[in-house]
Amino acid sequence: MAVGCGDASDEGEPWAGEGGSTSTEPTSDDPPDEDPPDEDPPDEDDGSTGGEDESSTGDEPDPTDTADGSTGDEPEPSGLGCEGRDDLLLCDDFEDGSVDGSLWNVIEDNGVEVSVDEDFSYHGGGALRISLPSANAARGGLVHTAAFPVPDNHFFGRAWFYVGPTAPQTHSAALAATGQLDGAAARYRLDSNGGRFNSRYTHNPTVEQHGGLKKFGYDVPVEQWLCIEWEYDGPGSSMRYWMDGEEVVEMTVTAESEEQEWVAPIFDSFEIGWRTYQAAEPTDVYWDAMALASTRIGCE
Numbered sequence: 001m002a003v004g005c006g007d008a009s010d011e012g013e014p015w016a017g018e019g020g021s022t023s024t025e026p027t028s029d030d031p032p033d034e035d036p037p038d039e040d041p042p043d044e045d046d047g048s049t050g051g052e053d054e055s056s057t058g059d060e061p062d063p064t065d066t067a068d069g070s071t072g073d074e075p076e077p078s079g080l081g082c083e084g085r086d087d088l089l090l091c092d093d094f095e096d097g098s099v100d101g102s103l104w105n106v107i108e109d110n111g112v113e114v115s116v117d118e119d120f121s122y123h124g125g126g127a128l129r130i131s132l133p134s135a136n137a138a139r140g141g142l143v144h145t146a147a148f149p150v151p152d153n154h155f156f157g158r159a160w161f162y163v164g165p166t167a168p169q170t171h172s173a174a175l176a177a178t179g180q181l182d183g184a185a186a187r188y189r190l191d192s193n194g195g196r197f198n199s200r201y202t203h204n205p206t207v208e209q210h211g212g213l214k215k216f217g218y219d220v221p222v223e224q225w226l227c228i229e230w231e232y233d234g235p236g237s238s239m240r241y242w243m244d245g246e247e248v249v250e251m252t253v254t255a256e257s258e259e260q261e262w263v264a265p266i267f268d269s270f271e272i273g274w275r276t277y278q279a280a281e282p283t284d285v286y287w288d289a290m291a292l293a294s295t296r297i298g299c300e
């Protein structure tokens with residue numbers, strides 16, 4: 001069962017996830033080699049005091065930011081299924097046996113296979129599976145546009161994540177919300193480097209740091225399900241993540257926390273999947289019980 005707030009009018013529309021509807025080619029601000037392998041060495045295990053990458057993120061976020069009511073309260077369990085969830089902007093529990101083409105455009109670049117696995121899931125009897133070969137710029141995922149723009153350009157997300165048998169150690173991207181800002185794609189993302197999740201912002205005209213601005217982090221668990229929640233607040237230039245229900249404050253971005261504001265575009269698409277900018281060991285990434293909403297959704 002999968003539901004979206006939009007109708008199916010976007011079905012069949014060319015994938016517009018990378019910089020609007022102009023092209024399906026990689027955009028200039030996000031080439032496959034955007035990050036060299038040594039940009040975020042795997043041994044970087046201290047995101048709060050890391051190397052040059054952290055130079056723009058010296059302001060530790062105020063943990064009290066989590067108590068602002070709209071984002072910090074633990075939601076009441078509302079179930080993981082999508083049946084009847086008209087309160088959500090988008091919901092897919094991958095229970096239909098295949099990818100719902102009315103909601104998603106599928107990306108399979110450089111040998112990646114995207115499918116619904118009915119034998120392995122967190123919830124119910126199906127999950128999205130991204131089978132990654134060892135290849136540069138391997139990219140598999142789903143892009144949704146119909147729910148965008150979202151109210152107030154501000155949304156929350158929730159999805160259950162699994163990777164195995166290994167977690168890619170090279171630079172990878174898992175989630176991305178994209179829009180146009182001053183004529184170029186700007187993205188709020190969840191990436192990983194050296195097996196560690198990080199908040200990420202890319203907008204080539206204004207971000208000089210190679211590979212984008214980033215804040216570490218959270219160790220990517222291997223062969224275990226992880227509930228990932230996120231908040232992308234455009235007007236607030238704010239990004240938050242929760243892992244298994246706990247906010248990862250090291251990854252929290254606000255307009256006040258950064259030397260350079262992470263100016264959000266008007267989000268026009270959302271991508272979930274996995275892409276490796278450099279070759280990693282072959283592995284599988286799974287996503288299940290994903291949803292987008294205007295309020296925090298919760299893990300169960």
Ligand SMILES: [Ca+2]
Pocket residue numbers: 093094095121122123124125126127288289
């Ligand atoms: Ca499922």
